[in-house]
Amino acid sequence: MKYYLNxxxxxxxxxxxxxxxxxxxxxxxxxxxxxxxxxxDKAFGTNxxxxxxxxxxxxxxxxxxxxxxxxxxLPSLAVFVRRLHDVGKSGWFxxxxxxxxxxxxxxxxxxxxDSISGKNQYGSNPKGIGNYDEIDQVxxxxxx
Numbered sequence: 001m002k003y004y005l006n007x008x009x010x011x012x013x014x015x016x017x018x019x020x021x022x023x024x025x026x027x028x029x030x031x032x033x034x035x036x037x038x039x040x041d042k043a044f045g046t047n048x049x050x051x052x053x054x055x056x057x058x059x060x061x062x063x064x065x066x067x068x069x070x071x072x073x074l075p076s077l078a079v080f081v082r083r084l085h086d087v088g089k090s091g092w093f094x095x096x097x098x099x100x101x102x103x104x105x106x107x108x109x110x111x112x113x114d115s116i117s118g119k120n121q122y123g124s125n126p127k128g129i130g131n132y133d134e135i136d137q138v139x140x141x142x143x144x
């Protein structure tokens with residue numbers, strides 16, 4: 001839950017890096033809250049329904065879901081971009097997901113890939129591994 005709240009605190013921060021655990025815990029809690037919003041829509045009777053020639057169609061989501069989806073859109077995109085930064089890719093790689101099938105598979109592989117050790121152009125490793133700038137006289141690394 002702390003990762004979910006951390007993402008919400010940095011809701012519009014597209015710079016920096018996000019660990020795998022931060023991203024995937026955010027996704028987990030996002031799915032839980034999305035399902036809860038759908039259940040609330042069903043319980044309150046605010047889910048969307050349409051009349052068609054074949055009969056009425058009740059959608060599983062409604063106003064509560066839409067409000068939650070709009071609320072979480074920017075933080076989701078920000079943590080997605082920071083996760084791509086962690087593996088050394090630009091945030092524009094999000095557009096690769098628009099390529100049918102192959103793009104989604106490639107993005108999933110990038111999201112599951114371990115962090116690049118040390119610093120990259122987007123910042124230092126959030127795990128603190130490999131963030132060494134210089135070696136002191138004893139031969140130990142100085143972490144910056």
